[in-house]
Amino acid sequence: MSERFPRGRTAIVGAATFGQGRAPGYEASDLAAVASIAALKEAGLTPADVDGLFFCHGVDTLGGLSFAQYLGIHPKVVDNNRLGGSAFQAYVETAAWLLDAGLIEVALIAYGSNQATAAGKLVNTVRPMTYEAPYRPLNPVSSYALAAGRHMHAFGTTKAQLGEVAVAARAWAQRNPEAFKRDPLSLDDYLGSRLVSDPLSVLDCCLVTDGGAAVVMTRADRARDLAATPAYVLGAASETTHREIAWMPDLTVTGAARSGARAYAQAGLGPAEVDVVQVYDAFTINTILFLEDLGFCPKGEGGRFVEGGRIAPGGELPVNTNGGGLSCVHPGMNGLFGIIEAVRQVRGEAGKRQVAGAKVGLAHGNGGVLSSQATVILGAAA
Amino acid sequence: MSETRPDEDFRRFLAEGRFMIQRSAESGRHVFFPRVAEPGTGAPLEWVEASGRGVVHATTVVRKKPPEPSYNVAIIELAEGPRMMSRVEGIAPEAVVIGMAVTARIVEQEGEPVVVFDPAGSPA
Numbered sequence: 001m002s003e004r005f006p007r008g009r010t011a012i013v014g015a016a017t018f019g020q021g022r023a024p025g026y027e028a029s030d031l032a033a034v035a036s037i038a039a040l041k042e043a044g045l046t047p048a049d050v051d052g053l054f055f056c057h058g059v060d061t062l063g064g065l066s067f068a069q070y071l072g073i074h075p076k077v078v079d080n081n082r083l084g085g086s087a088f089q090a091y092v093e094t095a096a097w098l099l100d101a102g103l104i105e106v107a108l109i110a111y112g113s114n115q116a117t118a119a120g121k122l123v124n125t126v127r128p129m130t131y132e133a134p135y136r137p138l139n140p141v142s143s144y145a146l147a148a149g150r151h152m153h154a155f156g157t158t159k160a161q162l163g164e165v166a167v168a169a170r171a172w173a174q175r176n177p178e179a180f181k182r183d184p185l186s187l188d189d190y191l192g193s194r195l196v197s198d199p200l201s202v203l204d205c206c207l208v209t210d211g212g213a214a215v216v217m218t219r220a221d222r223a224r225d226l227a228a229t230p231a232y233v234l235g236a237a238s239e240t241t242h243r244e245i246a247w248m249p250d251l252t253v254t255g256a257a258r259s260g261a262r263a264y265a266q267a268g269l270g271p272a273e274v275d276v277v278q279v280y281d282a283f284t285i286n287t288i289l290f291l292e293d294l295g296f297c298p299k300g301e302g303g304r305f306v307e308g309g310r311i312a313p314g315g316e317l318p319v320n321t322n323g324g325g326l327s328c329v330h331p332g333m334n335g336l337f338g339i340i341e342a343v344r345q346v347r348g349e350a351g352k353r354q355v356a357g358a359k360v361g362l363a364h365g366n367g368g369v370l371s372s373q374a375t376v377i378l379g380a381a382a
Numbered sequence: 383m384s385e386t387r388p389d390e391d392f393r394r395f396l397a398e399g400r401f402m403i404q405r406s407a408e409s410g411r412h413v414f415f416p417r418v419a420e421p422g423t424g425a426p427l428e429w430v431e432a433s434g435r436g437v438v439h440a441t442t443v444v445r446k447k448p449p450e451p452s453y454n455v456a457i458i459e460l461a462e463g464p465r466m467m468s469r470v471e472g473i474a475p476e477a478v479v480i481g482m483a484v485t486a487r488i489v490e491q492e493g494e495p496v497v498v499f500d501p502a503g504s505p506a
Contacts, residue, residue: 130389131415132467134496137455138444146440146457153440153480197455198443198476246457246467247415251440 003237005266006100008382011223011230012092014039014216015343020329021180023210024117028057029070031212031331032112036071039214044227045106047071050216052104054079054091058113058332059125067110077104084367085280086238088335089374093236095217105218109339112212113331122208123332126368129244138197140282141205143245143369145197148285150251152199154300157288159199161303163190165284166203166326168312173323175313175353180209181327204284206325206334213336215343220382231343232382234360235266238374245369252300255373256293256364263362263375264295271295274377275358276345277317278338280366281324287311290364291319294375318355321345335365339376346380388416391429396495401486403432403462412462434486435461436499443475454478458499472500 016038019031026034032055040046053075057063064080079094081087088109095107115123124139137143151157167187173179185203193203223230239255239262242248264270271294279290288302296317297305305311311319320326322341325334342361344350350358359380366373386404395402404413404427406420413420413427420427436458445452454475459465470478471487483502488495 134491134494135455135467135469136444136453137442137467142442142444142455145442146455149442149480150440195443195445197445198441200442244467245440246465251457 003262003265005235006096007234007266007268008232008379009220010096010099010217011220011232012215012343012378013218013223013226013228013230014041014043014045015340016042016214017178017337017340018212020178020211021209022117023114026114026210028112028114029067030112031114031210032067032110032214033070035112035212035214036108036110039216040108042228043216045216047073049106050108051075052077052095052098052107054095054107054109056080056082056087056111058115058123083240083372083374085282085333085335086365086367086372086374087333088339089236089363089365089376090238092217092233092339092376093238093374096233096236099217099219107217108214109217109336110214111333111336113333114210115332116208116210132244132246140369141200142197144283144285145200146245147248147251147289147370148199148283151285151288154252155303157303160187160191161288161306162199162204162284163187164306165281165287165311166190168306168309168315169281169320169324169326171312172321172353173327176322176328179323179328180207181323200283206282206330207327209329209331211329211331211337213340215336215339229347231346231378231380233376234379235263235377236375237262237266238372240372242371243368248370252289254289254293254370256290256375259373259375260294260364263377267377269360274360274362276321276342276355276361277319278341278361278363279320280334280338280364281320281326282334282366284326286366287319289370290366294362294364313353321350321353321355338363338365342376342378346378386418386427386429388418392416393495395429396488396497399488401432401434401488401497402429403460403464404428405430412460412464414460414464414466432486433461435502436484436486438470438478438480438482438484439465441470441478441480456499458484468497468499470499470501472504
């Protein structure tokens, strides 16, 4: 398969988070702005250098414009896509092309949300679908629950295997001082957690936190002259398959199978060459589905694959090394935090959770209810 | 090109006691949810009565704090092919299982007719 992509010709040159967990007193834009300025500073840049802005706000549909105004910049390109949690991986994809084409020089990808302190719960910002609403699914949980139940039926995946995902995420979070949930979590704790929408329990669901995040991208030739170590963009690809869960073509196969295959083809490598994996774990079933669809194990084997601590610290495949949406941070959308963790890992900046010798990191984003998928592959070398 | 008003027509049929879905005039493929053209091809669609027969494709129980009852949410695969979200009534929500044969029934919910399903063979 031939996939055109400006492989290694752009790089992430700044990455920062702010206010992960609880950030009282800050508006969403404040959180995004603190992270943005820190990410730019890492590269020796300021907001005035940004001519491509990639930003979506949880509830403000014109948030990209609002954030440009906040930063006091006049970008040539504002991408305000609303793919959900995969928006940020898709931003990397778009920014890579626009940078390589010469339309923009510096891309800022940013996000912030204060939903934990402002609302105290996950803020649902989507319009209920006419043909779903009468049945009162508790979305997004119920949609993922329907997919999880289907995976169990088709492949014999068990509740305890879903629990392995939650336990591994927590063990990683315990090595990350920025993670929100760091108290110990055992499989027994998991199995005792209250059902929300069968088969998913409270501990199958991501956190609700505040948080801001930002990354800065430039062309690789410029990246080499900037202050920070570049993380080169080797591949980035997206695929959308549906919106509501009833119309997902196969509830056990996500668009990651295609976005991943395309990103690998662009990068010229495969899952065996990936040292560290970040997947959007809105729910435990996500990690299992994405490990399968991204080629780390065969379809249907994800549950068995995660058993025995294989994706936990010390296991053979490090997955969601910051603790993920399950235990680190989930301010409505988590995709950008996975990209930042991949950057930190390939730069060797991940402290006690650093994967030794990590050279290639994959960050996969998921939007809607397994609806929109986007995969980014980063490398320490171009 | 299209004389159908998808949502409006669907609701009017339901109010008349008819569960109607759409069929491509070209491929014969059935379609749900209602729309102005066949997905993928853009071909015209015509309304046909659904058989009402289906199979549970996926199921969950939305857990509520007692005394509010927990309830079923399911994806039903219709005999004609398309899938839809609905719920199975008449049995405990956790007794609904994948593969169960079900039959459609129109009920009124908050003044609007909606399609729900019963286990096949249960008394109407």
